[in-house]
Amino acid sequence: MGIEPLVKSYSALRHETLTRDRGLREKVMTLEEAAKLVHDGDHVAIGGCTVSRTPIAMVWALIRARKRDLVISRSITSTEGDLFFASEVSKHVITSWFTQGIVWGVSKVMRHHTENKLARFEEWSHMSIGLRYRAGAMGIPFMPSRTMLGSDVGKQVKDEIKVMDCPFTGEKIVLLPALNPDIALIHVQRCDAFGNAQLDGLQFMDIDMAMAANKVILTTERIVSNDQIRRTPDRTRIPFFTVDAVVEAPFGCAPHECYGLYEPFFTHLDHYAKISSQDPVKGPQQYLEEFYYGPKSWPDYLAKLGMDALLDASRRGRSVHND
Amino acid sequence: MGIEPLVKSYSALRHETLTRDRGLREKVMTLEEAAKLVHDGDHVAIGGCTVSRTPIAMVWALIRARKRDLVISRSITSTEGDLFFASEVSKHVITSWFTQGIVWGVSKVMRHHTENKLARFEEWSHMSIGLRYRAGAMGIPFMPSRTMLGSDVGKQVKDEIKVMDCPFTGEKIVLLPALNPDIALIHVQRCDAFGNAQLDGLQFMDIDMAMAANKVILTTERIVSNDQIRRTPDRTRIPFFTVDAVVEAPFGCAPHECYGLYEPFFTHLDHYAKISSQDPVKGPQQYLEEFYYGPKSWPDYLAKLGMDALLDASRRGRSVHND
């Protein structure tokens, strides 16, 4: 990525999109097959936010496939960021906030890797990351914005942003560079075999991310018929022609949450927080062995999380509809 | 409007918003009361597109209230544009396309007023108008874009746009000035008394318009409880704090369509096309007398459209759900 320009030329962006097969075709495949669409060195954008609608099943598949040198971007990064660092799949995460979650304190794994310069946490403001995806989604090279000025957050990325005097008002305005990830991983409640996806509840930055990326892998709680999608077209949020792979992965965010279906697996997350705090090297390694490298399959991974935990998370998840 | 700057300074924009009462409060009023929120000379943005979800009831109220010198903007302008010109409520329409609809041919009323320089039709590309509202909605002074270059459409508005070399890629890029209308008129299928609005089907440019405007008048097919809105918060499209007035106006788009409820009143629109083509001065005047100035009330207006027409439009409108 280092030698590529910060913002793709319009010709390069259009050429990449032109060469994608955007016809209405079925794209259903396994996690392992989808992982082959991700190449070492790719910029990979991760859907969801913190512990919500994280595409854990694809994270799991990429770590098992021993990918290397991925540049990761996400709105807010939680345990999956720890595991990308610990597995050496990525040494560079672009995000606004990086830690398991407020209630678990500062990530010792993030601290170990960044403070020892083993990996880079590139910090942008939350809205700036969102606007960078949005510019990418819109096919424009930059988005004007009014934050990161004055602060050291802006100074840290001063070579990547431009500050100009607005030609209309004379005011100072930031130009944020468009972000067009090589590939986006997004988990949804349902989509059809073509990739028409319907997302319930919180959308985070996923729609812009899907439109901005040069490839999209959808994991989904279930694959529904195209007829079902066509019954409520105003609930479709991601159109099929942005999508390159559809993988059915039930509980595909576990131990994170998926809106309306399951809340976070809190006991499991407490366990991860505990072992990774005790030893930020051996803790995550042990966790990776047990939950990532060890299981034979995704259902086997879920079995290791435990039936009790799964039912409890589901009961809490569905409760959002109790009214 | 002539002496105001093309793009409001950020301080002016923020000040206007700050002084609005954005608390959770009931805003239900009559068409006549809502019309008082529109002042002569205001820039008024009109929701919907062509003959779809046009806020006809408020257009009707503004024409009856004999407003003057309104600057009108809309994605695509249909019969309501003719009537704004004919009633002398507006002499300046900003839009991308101005005629009743493809099937009725070029508007003779638009032609009469523009060719005789009685009024101005300021033409921007469709996407450019949308991006101008979007910049306004986002609180930024301009939006980068890649159309209107090379063409005479761009040359006609060359004093209002800027063309710059992108500081990231060196490519030529258009900067479109933000549009923050004084007031937006938007018709929705349902909203609560606070103004939380849920729009079904085609959204057009209405969401950006609501966020961009300095005031919003919602007309709605029905007012529902806040509890009902809260049951499906991910279907809410316009948040209450952007809204200044809520008016219940059943069949508030007639003779235009409202998604899922009624299609256009085609026979009535054929009648309007016929009389306005025969005489672009007397035709619309006769129409205004009969349907705008004459009726005692909105139900009286609907009665003049006719029960048969209303039931026929409703039958066709609801058919979108027949499957």
Added chain:
Amino acid sequence: MTKHTKPSSTFTTSELLAVMASRLMTNGQVVFAGIGVPLLAATLAQRLFAPQLTILFEGGTIGPFIVPGELPPSTNEQRCTRRSNMVLPITDVLLLLQRGYVDIGFMGGAQIDRFGNLNSSFIGDAENPKIRLPGTGGGNDISSLTNMIVAMKHEKRRFVADVDFITSPGWLKGGGTRKDSGLPQGGMWRVVTDLAIMGFDDETRQMKVLGLHHGVTREQVQENTGFELKFDGKIETTAPPRADELAVLRELDPRALYTA
């Protein structure tokens, strides 16, 4: 997938345009289609040989299913969304063009010139027009951002050397002028008329005839054109509309609202 059936000799101008334009489509394409002949042509291609072709409407619809006999009168009406894959705001559907997801923009035209520029704004001088036309709508955006097909009647007053006003940019003044103006992508690709199919020279960007419809002569095309036409080295004669093509069109538009 195409059924080879006999040519049919009775058809209207609009039917001819729709059939000829439909044959320019490719399976798997994403096509931004206007109402009337463009929509009919794209739907015809979809039914006969391009089942994976996707139609987009300017009003904000992706992948609609056209119900025979219920063709939408504009792209902004609810009929356009019937059994579609997705509904989205106008600005966002137009941004799909800018982002590059669309292969072909397909619309009708009122006036075109030798470089494929379209005028739908003013007849005469823009300051003192003889006729004020309805304007660009999405036309300027579509033709600025993607490859274009235009279907229109071949008449001298419509095919002019230079349009009075460039509403939707083709190749502007030819050569590299389009690219230099800041439009590096897309451009006018094909013009389909009731007489011929035209493309544009790769260098000069001047309009040139690629194919003549059955029974049409070069002279006839030139007579109906307001500027000197170029002719390609090898001009093909198009196969006349087949019965199966016309049958689909007549199923879609049984009252001939758009094909009369």
Added chain:
Amino acid sequence: MTKHTKPSSTFTTSELLAVMASRLMTNGQVVFAGIGVPLLAATLAQRLFAPQLTILFEGGTIGPFIVPGELPPSTNEQRCTRRSNMVLPITDVLLLLQRGYVDIGFMGGAQIDRFGNLNSSFIGDAENPKIRLPGTGGGNDISSLTNMIVAMKHEKRRFVADVDFITSPGWLKGGGTRKDSGLPQGGMWRVVTDLAIMGFDDETRQMKVLGLHHGVTREQVQENTGFELKFDGKIETTAPPRADELAVLRELDPRALYTA
């Protein structure tokens, strides 16, 4: 609307912060609230005297109803949307700040300086930090675009002359430096601690004590602050938390997850 009930002498630091902060709210305001004390304070105000106050969450929620005992652990979880008025994408909820719909941003802080700048990124030098903290999240955006309330514990190591790293801008170097940097709107308004309530001088933008909590002395506040504090001309003593205020807090957080 406020019920006047007796002061209560038993409360935790977090409860004190929540009560004091809640009293800074005004009915009808739109408040962008973080998890923990900010959310508790805003909800408390809503229940006691500001029923028309609206809460926004960074994760994309407008006007949620907090269910007692089910406080969300982050603003990005489904619990945040429970019976809310609207759910929207992250970028769009943050843009509400930029557009100007928000009156108050309200968050916690790890380190603050005399000009109200907040650090949640690095302890020590950013190139070679002693501690890498989680970063800005929406903090930089919120504090760049609106008026801020920060609630935090009053400790010398947290109240420093100059923060190691400005994550969320306050008044930068004081005077007009914030405005000059391109941030003409918003700014640090109030800092609520377990000892005092502070504001900022209108000219110099230096932090100054506006009120002391019951039983707290000026010396005590200064001792716990790493720079020389200014004191307003007339320092008020805040009324201690009342039983009705504490009762609401304890109903909202019965297991004291955020108020321990």
